[in-house]
Amino acid sequence: MVTMFGVLMITLLITIALVGSNMDIILKQGIVFQVRTEITEDPAIAQSFSSVKEFEAFVQSQIDQRIQILGLDEPWYSPQRIGITMYKILLLDFGNATFIISDSGSSDVKDIILEKLPRTILLFTTATIIISIIGIFLGALSSSKVGSVVDRVTSSFAIISSSFPVWWIGMLMIFLFAFTYQIFPARATPDIPASDPGYIGALLYHMTLPLITIVMIGFGSWAYLVRNFMVGIMQEDFIMAKKTIGINQKKIIYTHALKNAAPPIVTILALSLSGSLGGAIITEAVFDWPGMGRLYFEAITVMDLPIIIGSTYVLTVFFLVSIFIADLLYGYFDPRVRTGQ
Amino acid sequence: MSSISPQEIKQEFLKSKMGIAGITILAILVGISLIAIITIPLETFQEWNNPGHWISYPKVAIPIWVNLFMTEKIPEHKILETPNIQMNSQGNVLLTSHQFGFNYNYDEFPSDFIYEFSSEYSGSPLLQMTVIRPDGIKLELITTSLPFSNSKTIHSERIFSTDSAIKKNLSLQSEQFAFTLDKLSAEDIVFSKTQTNESLKGNYIFSIDVYSINSDVLIPESKLIIGGKAFGIMGTDELRRDLAVGLLWGTPLALFIGIVVAISSVVMGLLYGVYAGFKGKKTDETMMRFNDVIYALPVLPFLIILSVTISNSIFVMVGFLMMFGWVGIAKVSRSMSLQIKTRGYVDAANMMGQKDSKIILKHIVPQLLPYAFASIAISVPAAITTEAGLSFLGLGDPSFPTWGQILHDANIFGAAARGLWWWILPPGVMIAITGLAFVFIGNALDVIVNPKLKR
Numbered sequence: 001m002v003t004m005f006g007v008l009m010i011t012l013l014i015t016i017a018l019v020g021s022n023m024d025i026i027l028k029q030g031i032v033f034q035v036r037t038e039i040t041e042d043p044a045i046a047q048s049f050s051s052v053k054e055f056e057a058f059v060q061s062q063i064d065q066r067i068q069i070l071g072l073d074e075p076w077y078s079p080q081r082i083g084i085t086m087y088k089i090l091l092l093d094f095g096n097a098t099f100i101i102s103d104s105g106s107s108d109v110k111d112i113i114l115e116k117l118p119r120t121i122l123l124f125t126t127a128t129i130i131i132s133i134i135g136i137f138l139g140a141l142s143s144s145k146v147g148s149v150v151d152r153v154t155s156s157f158a159i160i161s162s163s164f165p166v167w168w169i170g171m172l173m174i175f176l177f178a179f180t181y182q183i184f185p186a187r188a189t190p191d192i193p194a195s196d197p198g199y200i201g202a203l204l205y206h207m208t209l210p211l212i213t214i215v216m217i218g219f220g221s222w223a224y225l226v227r228n229f230m231v232g233i234m235q236e237d238f239i240m241a242k243k244t245i246g247i248n249q250k251k252i253i254y255t256h257a258l259k260n261a262a263p264p265i266v267t268i269l270a271l272s273l274s275g276s277l278g279g280a281i282i283t284e285a286v287f288d289w290p291g292m293g294r295l296y297f298e299a300i301t302v303m304d305l306p307i308i309i310g311s312t313y314v315l316t317v318f319f320l321v322s323i324f325i326a327d328l329l330y331g332y333f334d335p336r337v338r339t340g341q
Numbered sequence: 342m343s344s345i346s347p348q349e350i351k352q353e354f355l356k357s358k359m360g361i362a363g364i365t366i367l368a369i370l371v372g373i374s375l376i377a378i379i380t381i382p383l384e385t386f387q388e389w390n391n392p393g394h395w396i397s398y399p400k401v402a403i404p405i406w407v408n409l410f411m412t413e414k415i416p417e418h419k420i421l422e423t424p425n426i427q428m429n430s431q432g433n434v435l436l437t438s439h440q441f442g443f444n445y446n447y448d449e450f451p452s453d454f455i456y457e458f459s460s461e462y463s464g465s466p467l468l469q470m471t472v473i474r475p476d477g478i479k480l481e482l483i484t485t486s487l488p489f490s491n492s493k494t495i496h497s498e499r500i501f502s503t504d505s506a507i508k509k510n511l512s513l514q515s516e517q518f519a520f521t522l523d524k525l526s527a528e529d530i531v532f533s534k535t536q537t538n539e540s541l542k543g544n545y546i547f548s549i550d551v552y553s554i555n556s557d558v559l560i561p562e563s564k565l566i567i568g569g570k571a572f573g574i575m576g577t578d579e580l581r582r583d584l585a586v587g588l589l590w591g592t593p594l595a596l597f598i599g600i601v602v603a604i605s606s607v608v609m610g611l612l613y614g615v616y617a618g619f620k621g622k623k624t625d626e627t628m629m630r631f632n633d634v635i636y637a638l639p640v641l642p643f644l645i646i647l648s649v650t651i652s653n654s655i656f657v658m659v660g661f662l663m664m665f666g667w668v669g670i671a672k673v674s675r676s677m678s679l680q681i682k683t684r685g686y687v688d689a690a691n692m693m694g695q696k697d698s699k700i701i702l703k704h705i706v707p708q709l710l711p712y713a714f715a716s717i718a719i720s721v722p723a724a725i726t727t728e729a730g731l732s733f734l735g736l737g738d739p740s741f742p743t744w745g746q747i748l749h750d751a752n753i754f755g756a757a758a759r760g761l762w763w764w765i766l767p768p769g770v771m772i773a774i775t776g777l778a779f780v781f782i783g784n785a786l787d788v789i790v791n792p793k794l795k796r
Contacts, residue, residue, distance in 0.1 A: 007637040014638070018646050159359075159784060163776030165726045167733060168748065168769035175757040175765060186758065281641055282730045286752070297734060300645050308646070315639045323637065 004320045011316045012089060015309055016082065023305040028067060035062045094310035099302045100295070109310040112295065117314065120291030123207055124276040127214040132269050135222025142223065143230035144253050151227070158224030166217045170286040173213045184209040187288045210287040225268060229261040263333040270326035274319040350711060353789045363781025370775060374593035386590045389742045395581040397457065397564065402572035404763050416447040418569035437551045437558050441565040446542035450529045452568040456549060459497035459562040465489040466553035470500065472531055475543025478517055480531060482507050502527040576763040579754040584747065588767055591744040594655070595725050595775050601659055602724035603717045606666030611713050613667065614674030615705050619682055619697065629675065636668045644727070648736045655738040658731070662724050670716050674709055681705050711790045718783030722776030729772050744768035
């Protein structure tokens with residue numbers, strides 16, 4: 001647990017270090033712009049000064065004052081500022097976003113993330129679950145008939161699909177099923193407001209094309225992995241023994257062998273569940289899916305530090321928690337690794 | 342795992358169909374890279390993002406070979422650069438005549454025609470452009486005088502088919518045609534049959550005559566462009582760029598990125614893991630904790646932040662990819678070196694007082710080499726697709742456009758919605774084929790290294 005917490009903090013520190021200086025420059029420019037527009041909008045202020053020099057000095061003092069209020073006079077790497085930022089993050093207070101606002105109009109980072117996160121989880125978790133179910137059964141099937149047509153088709157499909165970028169297949173799918181044959185919408189963002197009762201239905205309909213794409217590219221390599229684990233296990237002595245006793249092949253595969261292949265499979269499942277959230281950035285960009293990935297990308301292009309930190313935090317927490325859960329499950333399925341007592 | 346000699350690996354590898362297929366594809370890709378480097382100079386490729394360089398190419402033209410499958414031939418874009426030059430002098434009038442002859446047999450009209458030239462003269466020469474059609478009719482297109490100059494001057498100009506003077510000249514010759522020319526553009530008239538407004542197939546000769554008095558006229562650059570809707574082997578994109586150039590040059594770039602990233606991250610991971618495993622105890626613990634930290638970083642988000650804030654140069658990007666690539670390999674090679682460490686000969690070497698570095702390099706690393714080769718081959722596609730993904734998001738190096746960037750542009754200009762398949766398909770297919778070559782090689786090696794998978 002200590003390591004995981006350390007990792008989380010290091011990740012956040014690196015993120016702040018990378019975007020901090022750019023962010024400061026952008027914020028300072030924003031303040032200068034703000035002060036200048038306020039003054040030009042109110043001619044009375046300009047008239048109350050006798051010389052240009054005096055006026056410029058006033059503007060500069062206004063700018064300095066605001067910079068000081070926001071604490072921007074100290075560099076981003078000053079212990080004080082980093083300390084405050086980290087402390088706030090620990091309390092799950094990510095502050096307000098600089099540019100991006102949520103669909104409901106809030107600029108609180110927490111609101112924005114809570115709005116986008118369920119959509120990403122909806123799409124990618126559904127996809128990962130479908131992939132793993134298809135993958136496990138296909139893998140078990142092809143491992144029971146090594147060298148058969150099913151096995152060869154699965155293996156070659158796995159190898160071929162693993163070298164295609166998902167987002168490119170996404171473009172092709174949009175090209176084929178959204179424009180050439182107009183079955184699914186091209187943009188995955190539903191065009192009705194979130195308050196509409198039909199929103200869920202629209203969201204699911206818009207989700208179909210990305211879902212099909214992700215599943216299509218994903219299940220092959222899953223099946224291949226499961227097959228390889230199973231082939232290894234099927235050569236173990238206890239399976240041989242069960243075969244000689246005369247237990248039916250199907251029962252051996254789906255109860256005994258699969259249970260023994262479970263630890264690595266569960267680990268991969270946990271890792272790919274959280275990994276899919278990180279990989280969502282490009283896929284969401286292609287399908288224009290309004291989730292975390294697109295939020296992250298938008299935040300980086302406009303350098304919205306609070307959002308970047310918040311999203312990195314969420315992504316890292318998900319990843320760490322799933323590593324932790326994977327470890328626990330590994331111990332549950334495979335008692336040999338339970339050590340330390 | 343440890344008892345396979347290089348010869349055995351080679352033999353086994355040559356037996357595997359997959360390995361052969363992978364090597365063949367790789368050889369073809371290397372061939373393409375060499376062709377690209379030799380035939381297309383790097384300077385041309387670096388003009389990729391300079392719209393001025395591509396001005397004489399057509400917009401979103403379909404590949405030429407599509408015509409093979411079409412009954413109605415799509416007009417090809419023609420850039421004629423080698424005119425038939427004749428010089429005549431009559432008294433003090435000098436006539437320089439450039440003639441462009443070509444065969445036009447398409448069922449549609451060309452989209453336009455442009456004459457592009459630069460000439461060196463003094464005085465004010467007269468330029469006359471005429472066309473002789475397959476049916477023998479000669480049409481006057483334009484007569485214009487070049488800007489006057491007392492001394493020698495160089496003048497460059499483009500004469501477009503949309504020029505109002507051409508339109509006017511053609512309407513003066515409307516008695517040749519059986520239909521009204523009012524709403525037709527110049528190219529629809531010049532390339533039309535006289536009875537109906539359909540394209541007339543056959544040999545056309547465009548001739549440009551420059552008359553000058555008492556002075557020489559040199560036309561060092563003379564180019565006639567017949568605008569069409571098909572061009573090159575791979576077509577062009579919205580910004581008129583020849584996609585063949587981008588695709589060809591993408592090959593060496595992708596191979597460079599993939600191979601450099603894979604080799605260096607595997608070497609790094611291998612040495613790191615072996616050292617940690619060999620040293621054991623505190624060193625191992627600290628090194629593996631550091632490994633865990635890197636492992637837990639979200640890779641893609643970090644790559645995006647790095648390329649936005651630090652640099653998007655292709656070489657820096659290679660470095661970033663390396664930073665995240667070595668982690669998994671370090672883990673595996675650590676556990677492998679833990680096993681090898683316990684063998685007798687390592688103990689013996691240790692007792693003989695050999696240096697740590699020597700034991701690692703001479704006794705442990707060679708044992709891991711088969712595994713290392715397999716991991717290099719397997720990690721190449723990941724590096725290529727990650728780079729392509731970053732480029733696709735628009736974070737790539739603009740001075741070295743890759744396949745990912747071509748796809749990025751395709752996405753920006755809505756190629757999918759407009760049905761521009763030749764802009765979307767080839768770059769992705771190239772990425773996939775390159776990945777496939779290395780996956781094949783990697784899998785073939787993997788089967789040899791892990792004999793368990795064979796059955």
